[in-house]
Every structure is written in structure tokens, then in C-alpha cells.
Amino acid sequence: MQTFMPNRCPGRLIVVEGIDGSGKSTQISLLSQWLRLEGYAVTFSEWNSAPLVRETTHRGKKKAMFTPTTFSLIHATDFAHRMEGYILPLLQAGAVVCADRYAYTAFARDVVRGVDRAWVRNLYRFALEPSLAFYFKVPLEVALGRILGGRAALKYYEAGMDMELSRNIEESFRLFQGRILAEYESMIDEMGFHVIDATQSIEAQQREMRRVVGSAFGPGRPAGVLSTTTEVGVAGRHA
Amino acid sequence: MPDDTRRPALSYYRTPLPDVDYSEFQGKLIVIEGPDAVGRSTQVRALKLWLEEQGHAVLDAGMARSALAGKGIKDAKQGNTLGPRTMTLFYTTDFADCLENEIIPALRAGFVVLMDRYIFSIMARAIARGENRSWITGLAGFALVPHAVFYLRADVKDLVKRVVVGRGGFDFWESGLDFGFGPDMYHSFVRYQARLIRVFDQLAVPYGFNVIDASQSADQVLNELKRSISTIFETPADAPATPRKART
Numbered sequence: 001m002q003t004f005m006p007n008r009c010p011g012r013l014i015v016v017e018g019i020d021g022s023g024k025s026t027q028i029s030l031l032s033q034w035l036r037l038e039g040y041a042v043t044f045s046e047w048n049s050a051p052l053v054r055e056t057t058h059r060g061k062k063k064a065m066f067t068p069t070t071f072s073l074i075h076a077t078d079f080a081h082r083m084e085g086y087i088l089p090l091l092q093a094g095a096v097v098c099a100d101r102y103a104y105t106a107f108a109r110d111v112v113r114g115v116d117r118a119w120v121r122n123l124y125r126f127a128l129e130p131s132l133a134f135y136f137k138v139p140l141e142v143a144l145g146r147i148l149g150g151r152a153a154l155k156y157y158e159a160g161m162d163m164e165l166s167r168n169i170e171e172s173f174r175l176f177q178g179r180i181l182a183e184y185e186s187m188i189d190e191m192g193f194h195v196i197d198a199t200q201s202i203e204a205q206q207r208e209m210r211r212v213v214g215s216a217f218g219p220g221r222p223a224g225v226l227s228t229t230t231e232v233g234v235a236g237r238h239a
Numbered sequence: 240m241p242d243d244t245r246r247p248a249l250s251y252y253r254t255p256l257p258d259v260d261y262s263e264f265q266g267k268l269i270v271i272e273g274p275d276a277v278g279r280s281t282q283v284r285a286l287k288l289w290l291e292e293q294g295h296a297v298l299d300a301g302m303a304r305s306a307l308a309g310k311g312i313k314d315a316k317q318g319n320t321l322g323p324r325t326m327t328l329f330y331t332t333d334f335a336d337c338l339e340n341e342i343i344p345a346l347r348a349g350f351v352v353l354m355d356r357y358i359f360s361i362m363a364r365a366i367a368r369g370e371n372r373s374w375i376t377g378l379a380g381f382a383l384v385p386h387a388v389f390y391l392r393a394d395v396k397d398l399v400k401r402v403v404v405g406r407g408g409f410d411f412w413e414s415g416l417d418f419g420f421g422p423d424m425y426h427s428f429v430r431y432q433a434r435l436i437r438v439f440d441q442l443a444v445p446y447g448f449n450v451i452d453a454s455q456s457a458d459q460v461l462n463e464l465k466r467s468i469s470t471i472f473e474t475p476a477d478a479p480a481t482p483r484k485a486r487t
Contacts, residue, residue: 052321053329056311065307068257069335069381074308077328084322114257122377126324 003121003191004103004129010224011091013128014213015102018136019181020158021143022198023205025100027136030206031213032098040096041226047101050081061157068113071157075106076123083127091128094226103127104191108183112176113163132216134209135193137185140178142199148173246384249346253380259343266346267471268383270357271464273391274435275413276401277453278460282391283355285461286468290351298345301355305336316412323418327365331378334358338383346383358382359442367434368418386471389464390443391453395433402428 007013014031016024028044035042048057057074060066066074090097103124110120148170156162159169160176188195194212196205221227246252249264271279271286283299290297303312312329315321321329334357345352358379365375393401402409411417414424415431443450451463 052315052318053311053325055314056308056329056332059310060307065336065340067335067339069339070307070332073328073332073335077325077332080328081321081325084325085320116254116257119254119377119380122374125374126371 002125004125004127007091007128007131009088009091009128010094010222010226012096012131012217012222012225013087013091013099014096015099015104015130015133016136017101017104017133017184017193018138018198019140019143019177019184021146021177022136022138023146023202024134024136024198026202027134027196027205027209028098028100030202031209032096034206034210035096035098035213036228039221039227041094041228042096042098043090045082045087045097045099047099047105048075048078050078050085053078053081061155064156064162066157066162068110068115071113071162072106072110072115072120072123075110079103079106079124080126088128094224096225099130102130102133104133104184104187107187108180111183112160112179132213133191133193134212135184135188135195136198136205137195138198140174140181143181144174144177248384248386250384251380252382252384253377256339256381259339264343264346265349267351268342268346268354268385269351269468269471270354270359270385270388271391272357272359272388272439272448273453274363274393274398274432274439275410276398276405277391277393278401278457279355279391281457282461282464283353285457286464287353289461289465290353290468295351296349297353298341298350299353299355300337300341302330302337302360303333305333306340307336308333323365323368324370326417327361327370327375327378330361330364331358334361335381338381342383354385357385357388359388359439359446359448362442363435363438366438367415367431387467388446388448389467390439390448390450391460392436392439392450393453395429395436397454398432399429 014028016028018024032042032044048054053074057078060070060074087097087099106124107117107120111117154169154173159173161169161172163172163176165175166172187193196208198205217225249268250261255261271283273279287297287299303309308329312333315326315329342352342354362375362379366372402413409424409428413432414420414428416424416427418431419427420430420434421427439448442448449467451460453460455463
């Protein structure tokens with residue numbers, strides 16, 4: 001069964017995935033800046049951002065009301081809203097959409113929580129197939145060092161406290177992230193991730209991303225992809 | 240449509256819920272389904288009284304009332320800004336919260352759970368809006384198989400009459416105006432409800448609905464429901480319950 005819907009829109013969807021602390025957000029941010037400078041119309045999409053569903057998500061989190069199934073479903077609801085109301089129309093318009101996390105996050109996290117693997121894959125079948133999906137591969141200890149060193153407080157669900165792996169929130173986070181990491185690793189071939197070695201320097205990772213994107217987009221701008229310079233630039237050059 | 244439905248009552252259709260022990264359920268799960276304005280709520284109220292008279296503890300539940308998502312759905316419907324697939328998933332979240340936190344504990348405690356609508360309404364609304372059937376069937380696969388699903392069936396002209404006489408006006412969502420099935424509210428209502436009826440009809444056989452003619456008087460419908468529900472309680476406790484065949 002096909003994982004996602006084929007993207008027949010002119011726009012391109014670039015996705016970064018990986019566990020917390022893998023550095024993916026830094027990288028997609030640098031990549032989107034570069035694409036903007038290259039003249040692409042670039043937009044950004046984050047996991048968990050639709051205001052209408054956010055209130056329910058907050059209520060569920062604050063009162064620890066979620067089960068693995070409702071946690072999975074509320075995030076899919078949010079994702080569907082983002083897909084229908086944001087990502088799809090932008091891709092139809094020809095934008096390059098950079099997504100920090102995508103359905104793969106749910107595949108990893110929900111399965112670790114005990115949700116059926118085939119069920120959650122079916123749940124996200126309406127998502128559009130990314131043009132490129134980067135996976136930031138990092139050893140657990142490296143990612144944990146980056147997160148636990150820098151941040152003040154871990155949150156209940158973020159640390160997987162609902163799974164009762166440990167009463168200590170930091171220990172729970174370690175165990176939870178370890179399981180998510182294993183789930184990501186098992187998806188690499190299934191999902192056709194471009195694996196980036198996230199222990200390299202930020203610059204080296206970014207060079208590799210730009211190389212992969214550059215060769216995927218090919219020389220010149222792909223047909224239909226919206227550019228901030230197209231109208232003016234093309235008309236100017238050919239006039 | 241896969242034949243998920245030849246499954247024993249109170250098991251799952253396709254996908255088990257995490258951390259649920261299906262062997263410890265004792266109660267009965269009875270579902271009243273059907274399109275808008277067909278008279279479900281009236282029947283649920285009357286059935287609840289009747290079952291309680293007979294000494295059963297009854298939990299009645301329905302859609303968009305869950306502690307988790309009920310309020311969010313109501314707010315979202317005010318603004319009409321969520322797309323059809325988002326609404327389907329929001330309602331499914333609500334359904335799952337109700338299933339895990341109300342229905343399942345009540346069944347463990349031996350209650351009769353009487354549902355005004357079930358996952359089939361979510362499926363029918365989605366399919367009527369053009370949603371992929373295999374997607375929604377898979378999504379719904381965690382629902383519990385009821386002991387009986389009574390489908391109150393009426394034609395669109397009956398529904399129109401009920402709306403006009405009983406409610407005195409048409410409703411935005413019941414008319415499918417979010418999707419726009421027709422050029423105006425009345426025509427959209429007629430086309431949307433006709434589609435819903437067609438989809439319910441299609442779900443009736445694979446999911447073993449017990450079809451009841453809702454164009455009869457409310458008393459006649461109630462008597463028919465009571466007769467069928469009585470047979471559920473006659474089943475010896477240790478015999479596996481089997482899904483009921485559609486009567487059409």
C-alpha cells in the first residue's frame with residue numbers, strides 16, 4: 001500500500017525528521033534561507049500549530065487526558081487541518097514548503113506508545129508525498145546531551161511520562177527517546193529517507209542538504225515552482 | 240467494503256486499542272444510527288427509561304460530547320473554518336475519547352450502553368463528502384462491535400417533513416452547507432441527506448445493521464426496537480454474541 005498521496009502539485013515539499021536534539025530545526029531553517037536567496041517562494045510548516053485544534057490539545061495535555069489513541073488522533077486532526085488549509089494550497093500555488101516534522105513523527109511516536117503500526121500509517125494516508133525527506137541520524141546520548149544540557153524543563157508528554165517508563169522525568173525522556181530513535185531507524189528504508197549524519201558539523205550537514213536539494217531540483221528552476229523573481233526576472237531578461 | 244463485521248460483539252472490527260483487555264467486558268452495546276432528524280434521540284430517551292424499568296443500568300452517550308474534544312468541535316463548528324477531513328478526524332478523536340473513557344468503563348461495569356450515533360455516522364458524513372472509503376474503514380477499525388446497530392431509515396421527504404414540523408427550520412451542518420451540496424439551504428439539505436441515506440444503506444449489510452422503517456409512528460418504531468433488544472438479553476451469557484443480520 002502506498003504510504004502517501006502522490007504530490008501532483010507544482011510546488012515542492014521538503015521534510016526534516018529526527019529525534020529531539022538531532023539538529024533538524026537548525027538545518028531546515030538554514031536550508032529555507034538558502035532557497036529564499038536562490039529565489040524560491042519558500043514557506044515553513046511546523047508540527048502542531050493549528051489554532052482551532054490547539055485548544056483541545058492543550059486541554060488534553062494539561063489534564064493528562066490523552067490515551068495513545070486520542071493522542072494520535074488529535075495530532076492527525078491538527079495535521080489534516082495544516083494539510084487542507086496550508087500545505088496543499090501552497091503546493092498548488094507552486095511554493096517550496098519546508099516542514100519541520102511530518103507524518104513520520106507520528107509513525108515513530110504513536111507506535112512507541114502502543115498504537116498499531118498499520119493503523120497509524122493508514123491514518124496519515126491522505127498526506128502528500130514529500131519531494132525529499134531528510135532524516136537526521138544521531139546517537140541517543142548526543143541528542144540527549146543537547147536537550148538536557150540546554151533546556152529548563154521537560155514536559156509531561158514530551159518526556160513520555162504517560163507511558164510510565166520511569167517516575168523520573170529525565171529518565172523517562174531518555175527511555176522514550178531511545179524507543180523513538182529505534183522506530184525512526186526501522187523506517188529509513190521503508191520511507192526512503194535521505195540520511196544525514198547529524199554528528200557532523202552544522203556546516204557540513206547543510207552542505208550535504210543543499211547538494212541533495214540542488215540535484216533533486218535539477219539545473220534551473222523546476223517548471224511550475226513559484227519564484228520570487230520569475231515574473232520580473234524572466235520578463236526583464238527576455239524583453 | 241471489507242467484511243470486518245462477522246466479528247463477535249464487543250471485540251474490535253480491525254485494530255485492537257492499546258492496553259485494552261477485551262475479555263473483561265460484561266455489558267451490552269446498543270447503537271441507534273440514522274440520518275439527521277430521523278428521530279433517534281426520541282427513541283434513545285424512551286429506550287433508556289424502558290431498560291431502566293427492567294433493572295438495567297444504562298449509559299446513554301452520543302457525539303461531540305466527550306470531555307476531551309466536545310468543546311473544541313462545537314467551537315470549530317461556529318467558525319466553519321475546518322475542512323471536511325479535519326472535521327472527520329476531530330469527530331473520530333471525540334469518538335475515541337468517549338469509547339475509552341465512557342463506553343469501555345461502563346461495559347466493564349456491566350452497563351447497557353445506548354449510543355445515539357456511533358462511528359457509522361462519522362463514516363457516512365465523510366463518505367458523503369467524497370472521502371476515500373478504505374481510509375475511513377481502516378480509521379474506524381478500532382471501534383467496538385456492538386451487540387446491535389439499529390438503523391432508523393427514512394426517505395428524504397420524511398426527513399424534510401420532520402425538520403419543518405418538528406424543528407421549524409433547517410440547520411447549517413445538517414444541510415451540508417460546509418460542503419455546499421446544492422445552490423441553497425433546502426436543496427443542499429435534500430441532496431446531502433439523500434447521499435447520507437445512500438451511504439448508510441451501503442454500510443447496512445457489511446456492518447450488519449438492523450434496518451427499521453422510521454416512517455412509522457414513533458410508538459411503532461419503539462415497539463420494534465424493544466422487541467429486537469429483548470432478544471439480546473435472552474442470549475445466554477456464555478454464548479458468543481453474533482452480529483445481527485440486516486432485515487432488508
